[in-house]
Amino acid sequence: MTRSTVAQAIADIPDPEVPVVTIEDLGILRHLEVDEAAHRVSVTITPTYSGCPAMAAIEAHIVHAAATQGYACTVDTRLSPAWTTDWMSERGRQRLLEFGIAPPGQRAGVTDGPVTLTLQRRLVACPQCGSTETEELARFGSTACKALRRCLACREPFDEFKAL
Amino acid sequence: MAQASVDANPVAAQYIQGIADDALVYAQRLGEWISRGPQIEEDMALANIGLDLLGQARALLTRVGQLDGTGRSEDDLAYFRDERQFRNVHLVEQERGDYAFEMARLLVFSSYQCELYAALRVSSDPVLAGVAEKALKEVHYHRDHATQWVLRLGDGTEESHGRMQQGLDDVAPFVAELFEDDAASVAAAREGAGVLPSSLHDAYVDRVSAVIRQATLDLPEQPRWRSRGGRDGFHSRPMGYLLAEMQHIARSHPGATW
Numbered sequence: 001m002t003r004s005t006v007a008q009a010i011a012d013i014p015d016p017e018v019p020v021v022t023i024e025d026l027g028i029l030r031h032l033e034v035d036e037a038a039h040r041v042s043v044t045i046t047p048t049y050s051g052c053p054a055m056a057a058i059e060a061h062i063v064h065a066a067a068t069q070g071y072a073c074t075v076d077t078r079l080s081p082a083w084t085t086d087w088m089s090e091r092g093r094q095r096l097l098e099f100g101i102a103p104p105g106q107r108a109g110v111t112d113g114p115v116t117l118t119l120q121r122r123l124v125a126c127p128q129c130g131s132t133e134t135e136e137l138a139r140f141g142s143t144a145c146k147a148l149r150r151c152l153a154c155r156e157p158f159d160e161f162k163a164l
Numbered sequence: 165m166a167q168a169s170v171d172a173n174p175v176a177a178q179y180i181q182g183i184a185d186d187a188l189v190y191a192q193r194l195g196e197w198i199s200r201g202p203q204i205e206e207d208m209a210l211a212n213i214g215l216d217l218l219g220q221a222r223a224l225l226t227r228v229g230q231l232d233g234t235g236r237s238e239d240d241l242a243y244f245r246d247e248r249q250f251r252n253v254h255l256v257e258q259e260r261g262d263y264a265f266e267m268a269r270l271l272v273f274s275s276y277q278c279e280l281y282a283a284l285r286v287s288s289d290p291v292l293a294g295v296a297e298k299a300l301k302e303v304h305y306h307r308d309h310a311t312q313w314v315l316r317l318g319d320g321t322e323e324s325h326g327r328m329q330q331g332l333d334d335v336a337p338f339v340a341e342l343f344e345d346d347a348a349s350v351a352a353a354r355e356g357a358g359v360l361p362s363s364l365h366d367a368y369v370d371r372v373s374a375v376i377r378q379a380t381l382d383l384p385e386q387p388r389w390r391s392r393g394g395r396d397g398f399h400s401r402p403m404g405y406l407l408a409e410m411q412h413i414a415r416s417h418p419g420a421t422w
Contacts, residue, residue: 051219080294138205140212164301
């Protein structure tokens with residue numbers, strides 16, 4: 001199925017914080033419907049984190065992209081089902097890596113079980129040199145969705161997209 | 165954003181407002197740590213945690229404005245209510261102490277929120293259930309962060325151990341209020357929108373006690389006094405100052421946007 005120009009324009013909107021990936025690659029774009037007869041687009045998006053400050057910008061970009069093609073647009077923001085890094089496309093992961101951000105790994109999952117106090121050792125490869133000899137510097141990085149790590153082989157610091 | 169009209173439900177509105185106010189007021193307090201953390205990474209961590217809480221508060225306050233029949237926006241509710249109209253517990257409004265106090269407070273509050281949001285995933289209010297599902301992932305991460313600091317400080321030096329113990333002891337009088345079955349919670353639990361706070365208590369205690377023990381700390385003794393009244397709008401001295409700081413720009417320049 002080929003997409004209309006307006007649908008493609010919306011899907012290709014870059015994420016304001018990580019502009020190498022599109023909102024579709026990230027899984028933020030949940031639904032997109034074009035009514036050609038009425039020249040209307042309705043879009044559903046979901047935030048990565050509840051307080052993600054980029055949502056207002058993303059919504060404005062969508063409305064602008066639709067208007068540029070001559071379409072009116074309604075944007076609905078949904079919290080449920082909750083966003084997960086599993087929705088990120090393979091292309092999105094590849095682009096993050098090329099940009100120097102380690103893509104999200106396996107999700108730890110929310111456990112209701114007994115206390116887990118272990119600092120699990122996850123293997124996160126350095127996006128610069130590929131070494132898995134890396135360590136976490138900070139669990140909270142430059143945006144809500146990233147943590148900060150450094151590579152012990154090439155000594156470069158890098159962002160990691162947190163698995164959620 | 166345009167919202168479809170929603171049937172008024174004062175019971176759910178009252179209940180959700182308590183949860184929203186807890187998140188909003190604690191977000192404001194956590195924001196004070198920016199430039200004051202023990203490491204720059206902790207400035208970032210607490211700002212991020214505060215941002216998650218602010219996001220939860222925004223979605224929930226928007227819902228309150230729909231359900232209480234007044235049509236007020238999230239901003240109306242955050243900036244133009246007075247102290248007596250806030251339903252948050254006293255724990256979140258207390259002034260910033262040292263980092264050990266903050267980690268004790270964060271451990272208590274995030275552990276409470278983990279149990280709360282887990283239970284609210286099946287709320288009869290679809291918006292509250294959606295926020296709970298989303299926020300649960302976030303508050304697990306907050307709890308994990310607090311846990312690691314409590315372990316590090318408790319099982320650290322003599323100085324850090326003593327201050328972590330003091331932090332837990334100082335927070336203890338504010339814990340009971342979180343698990344008290346206030347009238348709004350009882351009413352909301354009856355109709356399926358909410359849960360009884362008392363039903364969350366056992367799982368909370370198991371979790372927090374395990375962390376405290378592993379950190380080589382002592383469970384605080386039964387405090388000689390306890391906070392009460394937050395859910396009815398009665399607040400402690402720091403609340404007025406907090407609101408003045410949070411609200412003064414919006415009130416000085418009504419309708420201003422940027």
